[in-house]
Amino acid sequence: MKVFGICGYSGSGKTTLLEAVIALMTNRGLKVSLVKHAHHGFDIDRPGKDSWRHREAGAGEIALITDKRWVLMHEARNEEPPRLDDILRRMSPCDLVLLEGFKRAAHPKIEVHRPILGKPPVWTEDCDIVAVASDAAIDCPLPRLDLNDPEQVAGFILEHVGLK
Template sequence: MKVFGIAGYSGSGKTTLLEKLIPQLTARGLKVSVIKHAHHGFDIDRPGKDSWRHREAGATEVLLSCGDRWALMHERREEPEPTLDELLGHLSPCDLVLIEGFKQEPVPKLEVYRPENGKPPLFPERTDIVAVATDADIATDLPKLPLNDFVAIADFVVKTMQLQERPC
């Protein structure tokens, strides 16, 4: 599995970019997975549901399954936050894992940069940023990709990660 990151500050459009990029990559016959780092707690379960009740009762893991999908919820309790490598170990084999967030992880990344957010770009300080997706006129030697040109961004990811496209 190859790992490629999408980095940028909150509100820069990382999730929207991933939402448009994933179909571009899967249309090329690539199997793609995503890991998103959330800075705030989250819960995919609802109070009162059986799985919620099992977790509240103290289960460390609850696996939900139906005909369409399955999901594994793991309560960390007193465990430290898992590393990216540990999280990758939970994924099924695929061609590419896109990670959203994980700014500090030393993997190749595309920065989504919008100066209107009022935040400085990450790329001057991060050697693992290999390109910038932006519509701003910025000074950098890195490849600049138009923020909404998802085909060009997919082309860049495929080339950079040396992925082999397969006919669908």
């Protein structure tokens, strides 16, 4: 599987860009998966539901299966979070796995950078960033992609991973 990431600070537009890029790629017939890194806790379960009650009782993993989708939840009690490579090995085969976040992981990625947010660029400290998507002119030695042109960003990614 090819792996390519989109990184940047919170509020920079990573999710919106990825949503458009994924739609463009899947419309071309590619099978695309995504792994998102979150810095805060989250819960896809709801208090009172059976699966929530099973987790609260101490179950380490719970699989929820319906006609339309399934999910495997792993409760990381007193465990380190899994490494990205471990998660990638567990994923079903596809053409491309896109990563959202994972700023410090060693994989090719585009930084989404909006100067108006006042955050420093990440590309200055991360040699795995191969381009910057921005909505403003920036002084950067890397290729600059138009953040508002998901077709351009998708094309760059596909060319970079050899799927174009």
